[in-house]
Amino acid sequence: MKARRQTAILDIVRHEPIRSQEQLRLMIKASGFDVTQATLSRDIRELGLVKGGADGAYQPPGRVEVNGHTAKAMFQRALASQLRRIDRVQQLVLLKTGLGHAQSLCAALDGAELPDVVGTLAGEDTILIITPDARRARTLVKRLEEMSQT
C-alpha cells in the first residue's frame, strides 16, 4: 500500500502545487488513500520531496525550478556582491568580477533573463554580454548599474 500511495503522491505533487500536507491529504484521499498527516510527513521524507523554492510547494528532488522573480533577486544579490566594474564597447557590455566569480554571476545573469541580452560568455573574472546594438547596450549598462546599487 505504501509504495502505491507514494507513487500517487509523486503524481499529485508533479501535477499541481501542493503547499501543505493537509492539502495533500485531501487530494490523496480523493485517489483512494485515507491516511493521516503523520503518514504523509513520513512519505514526504522517504520520497525526498523538497518544500520551498519559488512558490512554497512540494517538489520532487533534483531540479528545483526558480521562477523569474527569484532569479532576478538572486542575480541582483550576486551583482551587488561580485561586480567590480562595467564597461561598454559598441554593442558589447563587459562585467568585471572578483577572480573566479564570473561563472556564477553569469549563471545568475542568464537566469534573470534581462531584455536586450542576446548572449553571454564568462571567463575567470570577466563576463561578456552581447546586445543587439550600442543603444540597447547603453540601456543595459544603466539597468545593471541601478540593480547593483540596491
Next chain:
Amino acid sequence: MKARRQTAILDIVRHEPIRSQEQLRLMIKASGFDVTQATLSRDIRELGLVKGGADGAYQPPGRVEVNGHTAKAMFQRALASQLRRIDRVQQLVLLKTGLGHAQSLCAALDGAELPDVVGTLAGEDTILIITPDARRARTLVKRLEEMSQT
C-alpha cells in the same frame, strides 16, 4: 542590511546543514545579525531556499555545483542510503532504488563521473547504466557494491 544578511544566510546554508530557522538564527547572530525567526522565514522565502531532501536541511535552489571529491562522496552516501539492488544484463547495469529516488541518485552518479559509464537513464525507481561491454559492466558492479557498503 537585508542584502548582506541574506548573503550571509546563503553562506551558512551552503557550508553546513541547517535544519531549523532557530538554528540558523543562532548561527547568523554569531555573524553579527541579530534578527527574529520571522525575519529569517521571510529571507528564506526571498532567497528561494528549499527544505527537505535527503537530510531535511535548507538548501540553495538550482543546480549545486560540486567538485569531484565532493561529488563522489555525495554519490557514495546516496548510494548507501538509497540503493536496493544491483543487476547486470550484458553490458547494462540496473540499479534499483526506493521509489522516487532514482532521479536524484542518478544525478549523483553522473556527478561522480565513474569510469566505464557511457550513459545513464533514470526512471522512478530504476537506473539504467550503459557501459561499453559486459566485462566492464562486471567491474562497475563490483565497484558500486564496494561503495555502497562503506
Next chain:
DNA sequence: CATTCGAATGTATAAATATTCTTTTCCCGC
C-alpha cells in the same frame, strides 16, 4: 522641519510539520 509613505522588522499567534509513543497489520517459521 513636519509629514507621509513604504520597506523592513518585531511581536504574537495561527498554521503546518515532525516526532514520540501506541496500536494495528502483515509476514514468517513453527
Next chain:
DNA sequence: GCGGGAAAAGAATATTTATACATTCGAATG
C-alpha cells in the same frame, strides 16, 4: 492456526514555520 517480530500507520503532542498586525526607520516631499 498461532506467537513473535518488524513494518506501517494512527493519536497526541512538541517543534517549527508562516502570517496578521504593530512598530520603526529612512527617504522624499511640501
